[in-house]
Amino acid sequence: MSRWTRHARLLRICWRAAVAGEMEYRLNFVSNVVLSTFWMAWAAAGASVYFRFTGAVAGWTHAEVLVVIGLFFALNGIRQALLQPNLERMTDYVRRGTLDFLLTKPFDAQLLVSLRHIRVNNLLDPVLGIALATAGMALSGRGVSLAALAAFLLLLACAILLMYALTVVLMALSVVLVAADELDRVSFAFVELSRFPVDLYRNPVQAVLTVVPVAFLTTYPAAALLGRLDAYLLLVAPVVTAGAVVVATAAWRRALRSYAGASA
Numbered sequence: 001m002s003r004w005t006r007h008a009r010l011l012r013i014c015w016r017a018a019v020a021g022e023m024e025y026r027l028n029f030v031s032n033v034v035l036s037t038f039w040m041a042w043a044a045a046g047a048s049v050y051f052r053f054t055g056a057v058a059g060w061t062h063a064e065v066l067v068v069i070g071l072f073f074a075l076n077g078i079r080q081a082l083l084q085p086n087l088e089r090m091t092d093y094v095r096r097g098t099l100d101f102l103l104t105k106p107f108d109a110q111l112l113v114s115l116r117h118i119r120v121n122n123l124l125d126p127v128l129g130i131a132l133a134t135a136g137m138a139l140s141g142r143g144v145s146l147a148a149l150a151a152f153l154l155l156l157a158c159a160i161l162l163m164y165a166l167t168v169v170l171m172a173l174s175v176v177l178v179a180a181d182e183l184d185r186v187s188f189a190f191v192e193l194s195r196f197p198v199d200l201y202r203n204p205v206q207a208v209l210t211v212v213p214v215a216f217l218t219t220y221p222a223a224a225l226l227g228r229l230d231a232y233l234l235l236v237a238p239v240v241t242a243g244a245v246v247v248a249t250a251a252w253r254r255a256l257r258s259y260a261g262a263s264a
Contacts, residue, residue, distance in 0.1 A: 007111055018118045032121040033128075040073050040128055043195070058199040063139035064226055065197065070133030071218040072195045075159055077125025079191055083167045085117040087184045090174040099175070099259070110252050114168055133222070142226055151224035151234055158241040159217045165241075165248035166190055172248075172255035194218040213240055 044066055051062040060068075093099040093113065103109050137144065170183040194217035198209045209215055216237055223229040 007108060010107055011111070011115055014116045015118050019120050029121050033124050036073070036077070036122075036125050036128055040069075040132055043069050043073070044132060047196075058197065060197050060199060061140065063136050063141075064222070066136030066139065067133045067222045067225060068136075068197050068218045069195060070129045070131070070136055071156075071159075071222055072129070072191070073132060074126040074129025075163065075194070075217055076188075076191050077122050077129055078160060079163055079167075079187060080125065081119050081122035082115065083163060084184055084187065085119045086114050087167050087170055087174075087187060089117065090171045090183075094175055094259075103256070109256070110168060110249065114164070114171060133225070137225065140226065144225060145227065148225055148227050151229060152221050154234065155216070155221040155224050155229075155237050158237045159221055161241045162213070162216055162244055163187070163191065165244035168248035169251050172251040175255040175259050190214065191217065197222070216240060 047065050047069060048062060050057050050065075055061060057065075090113065093102065099113070102112055105112060166187055170186060174183060190212075193209060193214045197219045198206050198215040199219070201209060220229060220233055220237065224234075
């Protein structure tokens with residue numbers, strides 16, 4: 001059995017246990033779906049205010065902005081379901097010595113700590129977000145070519161990996177700082193800034209959000225789906241993402257080298 005196959009198998013076992021535990025409270029799952037649907041509909045309706053007296057803002061129509069908002073809810077759902085539950089536990093791992101136990105496992109510590117838990121209540125949020133993005137595409141009247149779909153999927157994968165890289169960096173900070181209970185708010189703020197196309201922000205904010213890179217989360221994937229993406233970004237996005245993952249992994253390993261254990 002290869003190393004990555006073993007990792008995938010262990011993660012599947014962890015996720016199955018998490019799903020079994022959380023599905024004991026099915027009403028929570030249903031209520032969260034209803035609440036998520038409400039907030040998504042509210043956001044879509046609220047965006048229409050900007051287009052009451054104009055057909056486009058910064059080159060984006062209402063339907064195109066709905067695509068961005070839908071992708072925002074999809075990515076935020078992935079963050080809440082897969083990344084946030086693990087980030088929230090990180091400080092407790094360090095304080096209680098659980099991290100010592102996890103580090104002794106014959107498994108990649110970074111993957112085990114960052115992907116071990118999932119939050120079932122948010123598993124349908126990405127589906128709802130993609131549904132809104134699909135509705136926005138239909139309202140825009142734009143067709144989707146295979147090339148545009150392939151570019152969109154590439155950039156969407158880059159967006160997910162960028163969120164993961166940020167989570168790993170924040171986990172590394174948790175190891176170093178210990179008393180860092182609210183670091184998950186940084187992750188939320190990072191994704192929250194991508195709720196609307198970065199073109200709607202004025203400079204220098206727009207430039208900052210492009211460099212950070214918030215624009216890679218929703219604006220560029222939406223532009224790819226709408227067929228309005230600059231082709232060079234298909235090369236830039238994977239490079240930026242790979243760099244972010246490398247930096248995050250290096251930060252995690254450096255944090256572990258300075259970690260003395262719970263007994264220190």
